[in-house]
Amino acid sequence: MSQTLSAVKGMNDLLPGEIEIWQHVEGLARELFGRYGYGEIRTPMLEDTALFVRSVGEETDIVGKEMYTFDDKAGRSLSLRPEGTAPAARAYIEHSILNQEPLTRWFYTGPMFRYERMKTGRYRQFYQVGAEAYGSKEPAQDVEVMDMVAQFLQKLGLQDIALNLNSLGDETCRPAYHAKLVEYLQAHIEELCTDCHRRMEKNPLRVLDCKNPTCQAVASKGPNVLEFLCxxxxxxxxxxxxxxxxxxxxxxxxxxxxxxxxYYTRTVFEFIASHPALGTASTVGGGGRYDKLVKSLGGPDVPAVGFACGLDRLVLLLKESQQKFGATPDLFIAVADAGSHDVAFTLASRLRREGLRVDFDTRGGSLKSQMKRSDKSGARFTLVLGELERTSGQAKLKQMAGGEPIPVALDDIARTVRAHSAAPRADATGVS
RNA sequence: GCGGCCAUAGCUCAACUGGUUAGAGCGCUGGACUGUGACUCCAGAGGUUGCCGGUUCGACCCCGGUUGGCCGCCCCA
Known part of the structure; x- marks a missing residue:
């Protein structure tokens, strides 16, 4: 196809046919997280660059080379948010939330941006749903968050997802472990790959999950974080x-x-899916505790724990699952002759005001073509409106899935359609 | 950022070692059936073969570049 204008690399359009899956996932998140007492927040997609440098970490790849950063017209350095925890913390501090309530639970959903190499399940504009709980240092808070994610994934119908758990310690015990680890790695430096040599400078912990077999062998014999916990x-x-x-x-x-x-301290966790469609993009959610983050951003010394899930990857898994999402019309109104068009048009509007999902082809056309459209729309019933119906005031609801037509008076359609629906229509989220 | 594979209709793919008007299935539109969809049959629309340049009498095919997609590394959701 000719390439005149197209979406920016790594950023995708979501159209009807696919968007229903996204709506289902987001709707489930709203309903479920609400049950756990989490309120929704929306923060700007653009933040002061310094926010991410100070929270995510200057030496991380995210801040070091993946942020969309630019100067605005006043010369401020701004960045498209690469993650959601830092903006949430900023808002928490800015609105002095701790002075208003000691325990706060928030969730958010929306796009994040990272300038990365494109792969399946990994985009430059990608979507996350995440939650943050501020004010509780209790293990129960960590578990509440993990329970919520586990429920979320389970209710989406996703199978084969493993929860990996670890603790990174805190400012009391981490330095000792850190020192011991560096010492150990220095002693085995000639066995490590070149990437790991670089990691030792920037973030020695990362050597631990290097995929290189030799590095893994070294790492597996090295000091274990858990044995260093205070x-x-x-x-x-x-x-x-x-x-x-x-x-x-x-x-x-x-x-x-x-x-x-x-910014993580103590508990960290990841939910890892093992489905071939994801390739190496197997982490569908992750999070942990970050007791020092809010304070380090100039806020009160308040503990926090949270998580984020990658919606793109969840949607990818749901596409594989063959589940159907989205509502179809209750009724399609077809016109048998041009003289009935205006009456049908008015009827469609009236039924919509009465709460029915009604499809109607404003272009008219042959009855056959309208029937085809009705079939494709997935409508439950089709009502053919012509001179016969107009004069008698009586019509028939054709059941598209099969079965005898149901006689109906033109002024009693909404009630009859509802009475013959197999089950009450699912609510917007489909949550049971 | 590094290495490899790929690019033909809306989608999935054909087109003999470079040879003349680039095909099929699905989908779309219409008809067979002048008031009834799905099945069947018929017809139609839809392409600068991603883009730019080169080699050649001649390029979908060969070469270079570029853009986009996929896989691995890196990293992450």
């Missing part, structure tokens, strides 16, 4: 595991799982 951190981690078990949530402890953002 007493409070260890107690916290143990309690998290006890509570997960009490909620019957399956997990595996993975002491070599680290996350890409600098």
């Amino acid at each position: 007493e409070p951190c260890k107690a916290h981690f143990d309690d998290v595991q006890r509570k997960l078990t009490a909620l019957d949530i399956k997990y595996v402890v993975n002491p070599r799982m680290v996350r890409g953002l600098d």
